[in-house]
Amino acid sequence: MVLSNATLPKCKDSKGHHIKAGKVIGRGGEGTVYEVEGKPGIVLKLYHKYDDERSKKITSMSHMKSERLLKYTAWPIDTVKDEGGKIIGLLMPSANGKEIHKLYSPKNRLNDFDNVSLPFLIHTAANIARSFAIVHENGQVIGDVNHGNIVVANDGTVKLIDCDSFQINTNGKLIFCKVGVATHQPPELQSKSLSNIVRTPNHDNFGIAIIIFQLLFMGRHPFSGRYLGSGDMPIEKAIEQHRFAYGKNAKQRDMQQPPGTLPLDFYSKELAELFEKAFSQSGSNNNNRPKATEWITVLEKLNKELVSCPLNQAHTFSKEHNNCPWCEYEGKTGLVLFTAVIKSKLGTENVFQLNLIWKKISSISPPYDQNLPDPFAYSQNPSEEIIKIGKKFKRKKIMRLSVAIILGIFSLLLTFSGGMGIYPIGGVIASIVLGLKKAKDLQFEEIYLGYENLNRKWISLLERWKKEASSDKFFSKLAELNDYKTKYTDIPNMRTLKLKQLEKDQRNRQLNEYLDSFYIQSSNIDSIGPSRKAVLQSYGIETARDVSKQSVLRVPGFGPSLTSNLVEWRKNIEKRFSFDPKKGIPKSDMYSLEKEIFSLKSDLEKKLTKGEAELIYIKTSINTRREILKRDADECVQLLGKAKANVDYLKNVL
Amino acid sequence: MFDFTDQVPFDGAEFAENPEPRCPCVLLLDTSSSMGGQPITELNKGLQVFKDELMSDHMSVKRVELSVVSFGPVNVETEFQTADTFYPPTLNANGMTPMGQAIEKGIELIQQRKEKYRENGISYYRPWIFLITDGAPTDNWQKAAKLIKDAESNKSLMFFAVGVQGANMDKLKQISVRDPLKLDGLRFRDLFSWLSNSLGSVSRSTPGDSVPLENPVTPGGWGMIE
Numbered sequence: 001m002v003l004s005n006a007t008l009p010k011c012k013d014s015k016g017h018h019i020k021a022g023k024v025i026g027r028g029g030e031g032t033v034y035e036v037e038g039k040p041g042i043v044l045k046l047y048h049k050y051d052d053e054r055s056k057k058i059t060s061m062s063h064m065k066s067e068r069l070l071k072y073t074a075w076p077i078d079t080v081k082d083e084g085g086k087i088i089g090l091l092m093p094s095a096n097g098k099e100i101h102k103l104y105s106p107k108n109r110l111n112d113f114d115n116v117s118l119p120f121l122i123h124t125a126a127n128i129a130r131s132f133a134i135v136h137e138n139g140q141v142i143g144d145v146n147h148g149n150i151v152v153a154n155d156g157t158v159k160l161i162d163c164d165s166f167q168i169n170t171n172g173k174l175i176f177c178k179v180g181v182a183t184h185q186p187p188e189l190q191s192k193s194l195s196n197i198v199r200t201p202n203h204d205n206f207g208i209a210i211i212i213f214q215l216l217f218m219g220r221h222p223f224s225g226r227y228l229g230s231g232d233m234p235i236e237k238a239i240e241q242h243r244f245a246y247g248k249n250a251k252q253r254d255m256q257q258p259p260g261t262l263p264l265d266f267y268s269k270e271l272a273e274l275f276e277k278a279f280s281q282s283g284s285n286n287n288n289r290p291k292a293t294e295w296i297t298v299l300e301k302l303n304k305e306l307v308s309c310p311l312n313q314a315h316t317f318s319k320e321h322n323n324c325p326w327c328e329y330e331g332k333t334g335l336v337l338f339t340a341v342i343k344s345k346l347g348t349e350n351v352f353q354l355n356l357i358w359k360k361i362s363s364i365s366p367p368y369d370q371n372l373p374d375p376f377a378y379s380q381n382p383s384e385e386i387i388k389i390g391k392k393f394k395r396k397k398i399m400r401l402s403v404a405i406i407l408g409i410f411s412l413l414l415t416f417s418g419g420m421g422i423y424p425i426g427g428v429i430a431s432i433v434l435g436l437k438k439a440k441d442l443q444f445e446e447i448y449l450g451y452e453n454l455n456r457k458w459i460s461l462l463e464r465w466k467k468e469a470s471s472d473k474f475f476s477k478l479a480e481l482n483d484y485k486t487k488y489t490d491i492p493n494m495r496t497l498k499l500k501q502l503e504k505d506q507r508n509r510q511l512n513e514y515l516d517s518f519y520i521q522s523s524n525i526d527s528i529g530p531s532r533k534a535v536l537q538s539y540g541i542e543t544a545r546d547v548s549k550q551s552v553l554r555v556p557g558f559g560p561s562l563t564s565n566l567v568e569w570r571k572n573i574e575k576r577f578s579f580d581p582k583k584g585i586p587k588s589d590m591y592s593l594e595k596e597i598f599s600l601k602s603d604l605e606k607k608l609t610k611g612e613a614e615l616i617y618i619k620t621s622i623n624t625r626r627e628i629l630k631r632d633a634d635e636c637v638q639l640l641g642k643a644k645a646n647v648d649y650l651k652n653v654l
Numbered sequence: 655m656f657d658f659t660d661q662v663p664f665d666g667a668e669f670a671e672n673p674e675p676r677c678p679c680v681l682l683l684d685t686s687s688s689m690g691g692q693p694i695t696e697l698n699k700g701l702q703v704f705k706d707e708l709m710s711d712h713m714s715v716k717r718v719e720l721s722v723v724s725f726g727p728v729n730v731e732t733e734f735q736t737a738d739t740f741y742p743p744t745l746n747a748n749g750m751t752p753m754g755q756a757i758e759k760g761i762e763l764i765q766q767r768k769e770k771y772r773e774n775g776i777s778y779y780r781p782w783i784f785l786i787t788d789g790a791p792t793d794n795w796q797k798a799a800k801l802i803k804d805a806e807s808n809k810s811l812m813f814f815a816v817g818v819q820g821a822n823m824d825k826l827k828q829i830s831v832r833d834p835l836k837l838d839g840l841r842f843r844d845l846f847s848w849l850s851n852s853l854g855s856v857s858r859s860t861p862g863d864s865v866p867l868e869n870p871v872t873p874g875g876w877g878m879i880e
Contacts, residue, residue: 099712107672107716219673225775232810235675235777245775258775260670333667453729460732460743467741624667 009082011044013091014062019044019080031089044080045164046089053175055079055087060170061163062090069138072131073160095159097151100128104147104214106337110617114154116339118316118326119303124156125212126299131160132208132292141167141199143177145184145207147214167199174198182236183221184210188284190240205289209278212295216271217262218337222246222279226256244279260333266325267318268305270298314338314613335624336617339610352605354488360612361481367471367622372630375458375637375644382649383642389443390653397653407431444650451643458640461633469625474618481611488604495597502589507579514577515545515570526565532557544570669774674716677779677857678734678767679849680760682753684787684818686726689747693788693818693840700842701742707850708737714850717779717857721763725756734767753787754795757829760785761801764811779856784849785815785830786837790822799829806831816845816877835870835877844876 011019021044022035031047047054061076069075070093080089102112103124109116128150135142142160149162167177178195186206189197213222225245227233233243238255245255246264257263265272274290283289302318309315309324315338317325330336382390411427520533520542528536539555541547547570552563683697701722708714715737722731722742726749732740764781771778783802805811815826815834826834837845848870870877 101674101716102712105672105674105716106670108712218670221673221675221777224673224675224777226772233777238777256775258669258673259773261775333670335667335671449727456729460741463741468739628667 008046009088011046011080011082011089013078013080019091021046025094035094036091041094042077042091043094044089044091046080050086050088054164057168057175058090058164059087060175061166061168064138064168064170066138068134072127072134072158073163075163090164092163093159095151095161097153097157097159099148100150100152100158100211100215101147101219103152104211105219106335107219110336110339113152114339116337117314118338119306120156121215122299122303122306124152124158125215126296126303127156127158128211129208129292129295129299131158132204133296135160135166136201136204136292139169141177141201142204142207143167143194143199144179144181145204145211146181147184147211150211182239183223185236185239186284186289187240187242187281190236200287201291202283202287202289205291206278206283208292208295209275209289212299213275216267217246220258220261222275225250225258228254228256242279242281244276247276247279249280262325268298268302268320271302274298330620336620339613352609354485354608357608357612358485361478361608361615364612364615364619366474366478367619367626369471370626370630372462372465372633373637375640378641380641380645382645386447386646386649389447390650393444393650393653404431444654447643447650448647451640451647454636454640454643458633458636461629461636465626465629465633469622469629471622474615474622477611477615477618481608481615484604484607484611488601488608491597491601491604494600495593498593498597499585502585502593503581505589506583506585510579510583511574511577512545515573516543518544518573520544520547520566523569525569527562528565532562544573669776672716672736673776675777675779676719676771677717677782677853678719678721678764679782679784679853680763681720681722682756682760682783682785683722683724683745684726684751684753684785684789685724685745685747685749686751686789686792687748688820689726689788689818691747694745694747696840696842697786698742698744700846701745703843704846704850705737705740705742707847708740708853711850711854711857713857714854718853719767721767723756723759723763725752726750728752728756728759730759730763734763750792751787751789752793753785753791753829754793754798757783757785757795757798758801761798761805761811780809780812782853783811783813785813786818786842786845787815787826788818788820790825791829795825795829802829803831838876841876845870848876 008021011021013019020037022037025033025035025043027033029048031045034044034046036042036044058076059079062078065075065077070077074092074095076090076092078091079087080091082088098112103109103116103121113120131150132142144162144165149160150158151161152158165177165179168175176196177199180189180194182190184207185194186203189203210222214220221235222244223235223238225238225243227238227243238245241253242249243253243255244250246257246261250256264275274294277283278289280288305319306316307319309317309327311324312327315324315326326337407427408431411425411431415425415428520528520536535557536542536552536555539551541551541555547566549563549567552558552566553560558566681701685694689697704720708718708720717736719734719736720732720740721734723729724731724743724745726747731743731745760783764783768778768781770776802811802813806813812832813830814832815830816837817823817826817834818837818840821836823834823836848868851868869875
């Protein structure tokens with residue numbers, strides 16, 4: 001149910017100014033967030049329920065606001081009260097961007113962010129560390145660090161949201177943070193009620209280490225690994241028992257990092273040490289975990305030391321690797337982790353080269369044409385076990401037929417001998433029924449069911465093949481890119497056309513100005529005296545520009561003949577008009593034309609540049625899908641062919 | 655320094671792409687002949703709603719994995735997958751109600767899936783089995799009931815039973831530890847919408863947490879108590 005804004009209470013800020021809620025941006029468990037009319041960049045959060053302590057908290061928070069805090073957080077700017085003066089919400093800066101989990105998860109990040117590269121991930125991680133540092137420097141604690149309350153913009157800038165859950169220190173008095181997502185809470189807080197606990201920056205420092213780990217280790221959680229003991233090992237239990245799956249003590253704690261994941265020292269020794277420190281048992285003790293500022297230093301250093309892959313521009317890695325580890329990783333898993341960026345330096349020699357890009361795009365071969373094997377291509381023999389069952393069926397059939405024949409003959413004899421009247425006729429019917437009956441055997445049903453199940457599986461595989469593994473996506477992307485290319489080469493033509501249009505517009509503009517200088521009031525027009533002039537004026541027809549057949553006919557009292565007098569008058573004036581090309585196209589019009597052309601051009605350049613990587617990505621994912629489906633299909637085909645042979649054999653026997 | 659001695663198993667690619675903790679959910683759907691006509695049509699529509707709703711929640715779509723098992727006879731319609739690759743099957747109704755066998759199959763599937771998670775170092779939430787029936791078991795269900803009781807008591811499973819008009823609620827009470835719910839009419843769509851929301855709140859919690867679920871037995875809710 002969507003509440004209309006009409007039912008919202010009247011809101012005022014702390015100075016008594018009215019606040020008008022606009023569109024709903026989001027709705028959560030605690031409250032609803034609205035745009036604020038007339039205040040772009042600022043949003044309004046209205047709580048569902050009043051809470052005294054929270055009101056105090058956001059009031060003191062709004063007094064603490066500073067430029068530094070607002071740069072990195074959606075910090076409350078002001079409280080919002082209803083007409084009775086009760087605090088019902090707050091104002092805060094809007095936070096544009098996407099939740100951090102959308103960036104660290106390889107599954108959706110290429111769709112959600114323009115450019116994802118390792119430097120971008122590291123840069124974002126460092127920005128998150130900065131935001132933590134700023135909050136801590138103000139003496140406050142975030143408390144509930146999690147995958148949803150850090151948002152990242154396309155340029156890697158971040159904002160902490162849901163700040164009203166922070167732990168706030170106001171003149172030495174603490175207002176608690178009562179919540180926390182267990183996957184990001186430190187061991188010392190696991191399985192504790194959070195409502196009455198003093199949170200410290202050292203607790204936050206555990207959360208930030210988790211987030212940075214997730215960003216750099218392709219979405220993996222540091223405490224999610226292979227547990228070598230028995231039973232389940234949920235994340236929060238692993239955290240509580242310091243079972244860091246990538247650490248040097250992992251083995252002692254019965255943990256192993258998941259297969260195919262990056263080793264802890266993949267990026268740098270210093271980074272590995274920070275993680276060890278953050279997730280170790282001793283980190284729980286006073287302030288032992290790396291502080292936000294330590295992460296910034298190490299991450300910035302790392303970003304400076306990266307080298308680029310000579311084969312794939314999307315890949316950058318620490319210079320300690322001899323070969324590009326991402327090429328290997330992507331090759332092994334079939335995943336694409338990063339978006340390609342083709343760097344174009346400023347300067348003339350390195351402008352966008354359509355031919356070069358297009359050559360690259362058109363040299364990408366489409367996915368191989370592949371079909372699933374035909375399960376019935378060659379006939380298989382039924383298995384021996386089935387032949388045995390078949391023989392059993394045959395024996396049963398012969399038995400049944402012999403019984404039927406004997407019973408039939410016997411009954412016929414009895415009937416003809418007449419000794420028992422016509423009753424033995426029943427025996428004859430029974431024998432016919434028995435003879436014709438197909439042996440519906442339970443064992444056969446089971447075998448048949450198995451075959452049907454395989455068949456269904458096969459059909460669903462075929463459907464999935466069509467849906468997930470067809471080359472259509474590749475070709476439609478290619479067609480799309482071709483379309484961009486055509487548009488790109490057509491840009492000069494388009495510019496010429498647009499210029500002509502502007503010139504034409506210019507002529508019209510001059511004409512209109514000219515016509516506007518002839519007033520009906522001061523002209524002599526046949527049969528149009530002062531009173532008719534007054535009527536025309538009251539209908540908005542004042543100058544030659546306003547005169548047209550339609551406009552005049554609409555005026556009461558003006559028939560065809562009066563109208564044509566006026567139209568003739570206008571035509572005569574128009575004849576005397578001459579266009580002055582020297583006046584030229586106004587600068588502002590030229591400027592907006594060039595701007596339009598430029599943005600179209602750079603948009604197409606961007607799309608074409610990205611296109612290469614996208615096309616490769618689509619191709620890889622189609623091939624990967626195919627490989628997975630093909631493997632399933634091969635297995636299914638083998639079984640299905642056999643099952644069909646078995647069923648056919650038994651059907652014949654029955 | 656970067657050594658792939660620990661080869662990525664090909665199955666592992668799905669976990670490399672999406673290492674989020676998983677919440678496996680098996681739907682055990684009664685497709686015995688009494689479900690024919692309107693009920694099965696509504697059930698099929700409900701499955702479509704289920705997919706759409708899971709897709710619309712960006713945490714559920716990464717964390718909830720579905721497998722559909724129909725019974726009458728027992729058949730695994732789809733194996734575990736996240737909502738984006740889940741294509742709801744179109745179910746047909748004919749046959750008996752081998753509920754006991756279906757439950758055993760569901761438990762087996764979950765065991766296998768958990769094994770996969772463990773191998774690949776993926777955390778998981780307590781798995782769900784969600785049974786929908788309009789009849790009574792026509793096979794031996796005592797073993798299945800015992801498996802459920804054991805699994806529930808060591809917290810390795812959540813079992814929910816929903817009875818459609820005609821279901822033997824007494825039998826369901828003997829099978830399920832939690833009170834079985836009665837579906838109001840054929841409101842499968844509301845039921846699946848609720849299920850998606852509930853799985854959504856689970857998938858936003860932490861593996862191992864107990865999550866309070868919205869009560870479907872309210873005025874306007876899809877559930878009723880017999």
